[in-house]
Amino acid sequence: MKLVIIVPAFNEAPVIRKVLVALKKxxxxxxxxxxxxxxxxxxxxxxxxxxxAGAKIxxxxxxxxxxxxxxxxxxxxxxVNADIAVTFDADGQHDPGDxxxxxxxxxxxxxxxxxxxxxxxxxxxxxxxxRIILWFGNVITKLLFSVSTSDSxxxxxxxxxxxxxxxxxKTQEMEASSExxxxxxxxxxxxxxxxxxxIYTSYSRKKGQSNLNAFGILGRLLLKLAR
Amino acid sequence: MQILLIPVQVFLLIFILFAFSRVWLRFRERTINIGTFxxxxxxxxxxxxxxxxxxxxxxxARVLGIGxxxxxxxxxxxxxxxxLVYRTNVILENVRHQITELxxxxxxxxxxxxxxxx
Numbered sequence: 001m002k003l004v005i006i007v008p009a010f011n012e013a014p015v016i017r018k019v020l021v022a023l024k025k026x027x028x029x030x031x032x033x034x035x036x037x038x039x040x041x042x043x044x045x046x047x048x049x050x051x052x053a054g055a056k057i058x059x060x061x062x063x064x065x066x067x068x069x070x071x072x073x074x075x076x077x078x079x080v081n082a083d084i085a086v087t088f089d090a091d092g093q094h095d096p097g098d099x100x101x102x103x104x105x106x107x108x109x110x111x112x113x114x115x116x117x118x119x120x121x122x123x124x125x126x127x128x129x130x131r132i133i134l135w136f137g138n139v140i141t142k143l144l145f146s147v148s149t150s151d152s153x154x155x156x157x158x159x160x161x162x163x164x165x166x167x168x169x170k171t172q173e174m175e176a177s178s179e180x181x182x183x184x185x186x187x188x189x190x191x192x193x194x195x196x197x198x199i200y201t202s203y204s205r206k207k208g209q210s211n212l213n214a215f216g217i218l219g220r221l222l223l224k225l226a227r
Numbered sequence: 228m229q230i231l232l233i234p235v236q237v238f239l240l241i242f243i244l245f246a247f248s249r250v251w252l253r254f255r256e257r258t259i260n261i262g263t264f265x266x267x268x269x270x271x272x273x274x275x276x277x278x279x280x281x282x283x284x285x286x287x288a289r290v291l292g293i294g295x296x297x298x299x300x301x302x303x304x305x306x307x308x309x310x311l312v313y314r315t316n317v318i319l320e321n322v323r324h325q326i327t328e329l330x331x332x333x334x335x336x337x338x339x340x341x342x343x344x345x
Contacts, residue, residue, distance in 0.1 A: 038334070058334040068327040072334050079335065172323055223316055 003033045003103065004082040006073030007055070008066055009090035013044040015203060019092050020053035026096035030103075036076055037090070038069040046090075067176025071169040078164050085164050089155040093204040095197040102158045102194055111192035112163040113184055115149060116156030120195035127200060137178065140218060147181040149193065156196055163189050175217040232279075239278040247271045270307070 005023065009016055020035060027033045037050040041063035051057055058072055070087055077085035084106050088094055098116060105111035123131055134153060141152040157180065159167065167183045169176050184191050232240075250271065254264040277284045277300060284296030293299050 056338070058338050060330045060334050062326075062330060064327045064330050068330065071327065072331045075331060076335060076338070170324055172327055220320075223320060 001031055001083045001107065002081065003027070003030060003084045003086065004073075004077040004080065005033065005035045005086045005088055005099075006070065006077065007035060007037045007050075007088050007090045008040060008069030008073065009037050009042065009046050009050065010040040010063060010069070011042045011044045011046060012090040013042070013046045013049050015092045016046055016090050017049040017053045019090055019096075020050060020055050023088065023096045023099075024054065026099055030100070034080070034082075036073055038073045038076075040064060040066075040069040065173035065176075067169050067171040067173055067179065070176055074159070074164055074167060074169070077159075082164060083161050085159045087155060087157045087159075089204075091204040092201060093199050094156045095199060098156065098194075098196040102156060102196065105192045105194065106158050106160045110190070112160045112189035113180070113191050114158040115151060115154050115191065115193045116158075116196035117149075117151040117193040118154060118196060118198040119150045120193060121197065125198050125200075130200075137217075140221070141178055141181045144221060145178070145181045145185045147185050147191065149181060149191070151193070152181060153177045154196075163187075171220060173217070173220070174213060175220045178217065178221055236278050240275065243271050243275045243278065247275075 005027070007016075007020070007023075012019075016037070020037070023035060027035075035055040036058060037047070037055045038058045039047040039050065039060065041060045047057050047059060058076060060069065060072065073087065074085060084103050086099065086103060088096075088099075094116070102114050102116045105114050118126060119134060126134065134151060137152040138149055142148055153174075155177070166187050166189075167180070169179055169183070171179045183189070247268070250259070250264060250267040253259045254261075259267075277296075281296055284299050286296075288294065288296045288299045291299065293302065
């Protein structure tokens, strides 16, 4: 089974090497695995750091946002005929130890898309303001796309081969996280959620989406639906 | 027939002629298509009619049940502006999407080239 791990990155030079080294250690026994960093127009040494960690680099000449980077990663996974694609944040908030759990439902043929949910292990690992944003995101996802989820904004996901082939992202920025659910609904893909750890550091909180950004995301999602 | 124009009508007509000339020029150089040309011709044509003959807007106001002709112009302008802002946003989103597609192609081609070099 060919597994492609997509790591979208924008100016993550301070942490990306450490994240990739930990990831590499964890996937050593998983068979044919390729780590692909989509460097989304970083102006720091993100690409260089990722390269020294042994990852493949796909370089966006200009910044296109999270959705643009994820779309590039999934297109690459489609081109190399990957059986499973995993998206993994570059800021160090995910535990590489969870990767087996996230891909397991796809390996067993039980799911097309797996969401690594930060809330299934309990809300206590999530800061209060983030809980509100997550709840808001989940409600909007249910209302707009009729898909129930416990973590619509999770960056840790896995996709089966049919999902990789069919999913087509149109949005550019953070709203891509919600757009995945629109695609799951449109393509009638089988969705499963598994609990994951989340490691909130001051770095990952600074790098993640701001709470106020939620309104912009909603506006762009509505625009996507109305066009 | 003698036509008397008050200063605001003169100002409006000059502006409308200027705006229509832009539409005509863009159409002639094929920057806009026939549909867009006809849409804007209609808008500026109605604006010219309303400026030259304010009774025109008053009669529309009467038909629609709105008090004054000037109110009809304001309501219609607001609706049109909202719609145009929406359309502009959609076009902008499409352009952003196309740029992303292009950037994606460059990134994937770059990867292919570096693989060939090796």
